[in-house]
Amino acid sequence: MDRDLMVKVGAAKVDGMTDSADLALALRLADQADEIARRHFRAPDLAAERKGDGSPVTEADREIERVLRASIRAEHPGDAFVGEEFGAQGHSRRRWIIDAIDGTASFVMGDPEWSTLIALEDHGDVRLGMVSAPALGRRWWATPGNGAWTGPCPSDPSAPPSRLTLTPRGNAQDAAIGIWPPPSRLSATDRDAAARLAAGTATVLPALDWSTADHPTPPPSKPSTGSGTCHGALLVATGILDAFLLLGAGPWDIAAVIPIVEEAGGTFSDLSGQRRTDTGAALFARPDIHQQLLTMARATD
Known part of the structure; x- marks a missing residue:
């Protein structure tokens, strides 16, 4: 090197x-x-x-x-x-x-x-x-x-x-978001949050029914597959996606990409809005839609 x-x-x-x-x-x-x-x-x-x-x-x-x-x-x-x-x-x-x-x-x-x-x-x-x-x-x-x-x-x-530099564009309803892992591997609470985000945004990858715990066939690919990046948060940092939600994560899944997303102009938090790596949830997004997505994910009927 x-x-x-x-x-x-x-x-x-x-x-x-x-x-x-x-x-x-x-x-x-x-x-x-x-x-x-x-x-x-x-x-x-x-x-x-x-x-x-x-x-x-x-x-x-x-x-x-x-x-x-x-x-x-x-x-x-x-x-x-x-x-x-x-x-x-x-x-x-x-x-x-x-x-x-x-x-x-x-x-x-x-x-x-x-x-x-x-x-x-x-x-x-x-x-x-x-x-x-x-x-x-x-x-x-x-x-x-x-x-x-x-x-x-x-x-x-x-x-x-x-x-890497991000620019604001549109609102959460027009956003493309990646979510991982698939709903069959999520808790009921996390699946509900993912389903609300999937329903409230324009595009979600992978394109699944996030409201059900059924195992999709064939098994879905990660949002990064074929994109040239290897971690969903990098899709945000490079402007390919507007947001990425990772659930059930450990600190090792999250920590390295936090400064990359933030220094590119993006934002990071867990689903409570805290900048923590130990709660299992990580939302990376363009700053103009981050709070909209948090509100959407936490909404109740």
């Missing part, structure tokens, strides 16, 4: 609790994750197991998390860490939040829309977000006050990073 260019673009003006050294470390972590993931991706012996929640996990998920934990511990032994596969470690105002492979099901199937999510939280505020999608050849990153950026992975001097 041409780390110098990415650090210069992404953290030239960083101040406060996160600096360019943290971004440089995140880039090295992404490089490590990319190398491991490429080695396992589409390998003939790649196998997945089912975790207690029914989601798949591979040795690539575990190896990436182990290696990134060790790298962070070597450079910042006092930092805390939380990952999807091995849980939390340590107590500190600084906490790294890692999803080794977001989109393991796609990874196992040989589809390219998966990524490693890397975030750094300081005093409960996410100060750095990095998404690396080596099979797509793309990365996205942001630090507060320095914009959201995307660039090729590995970097290409002839194609420098470009800044």
Whole structure:
């Protein structure tokens, strides 16, 4: 990776609790994750197991998390860490939040829309977000006050990073929204909220009956499938969708994309309107419709 260019673009003006050294470390972590993931991706012996929640996990998920934990511990032994596969470690105002492979099901199937999510939280505020999608050849990153950026992975001097910028357009009734997971995997409360959003907006992906818990046939694809991005929130940051609602999520699913969406000009909250990553719900949206969507999701008959 041409780390110098990415650090210069992404953290030239960083101040406060996160600096360019943290971004440089995140880039090295992404490089490590990319190398491991490429080695396992589409390998003939790649196998997945089912975790207690029914989601798949591979040795690539575990190896990436182990290696990134060790790298962070070597450079910042006092930092805390939380990952999807091995849980939390340590107590500190600084906490790294890692999803080794977001989109393991796609990874196992040989589809390219998966990524490693890397975030750094300081005093409960996410100060750095990095998404690396080596099979797509793309990365996205942001630090507060320095914009959201995307660039090729590995970097290409002839194609420098470009800044992500959202512009207001229309209202919630005209919006295109992505929702995940499908209604059959949601609680009754979350399904009701999703159904209200689906009914109140112009377009919803996937196009399902969100009011029923029936299993759709065939199983639906994530909103990001075929879009060139690997996480629904990035569809908002890049202007492909107006909003994205993720339900039943862990902090590792959410944290890395918060600064990317916000620095692109978007907004983030849970369904109560709080900027939290521990409630299981995450709504990313253009700022002009965020409150409209929250009101819609919370409406009762």
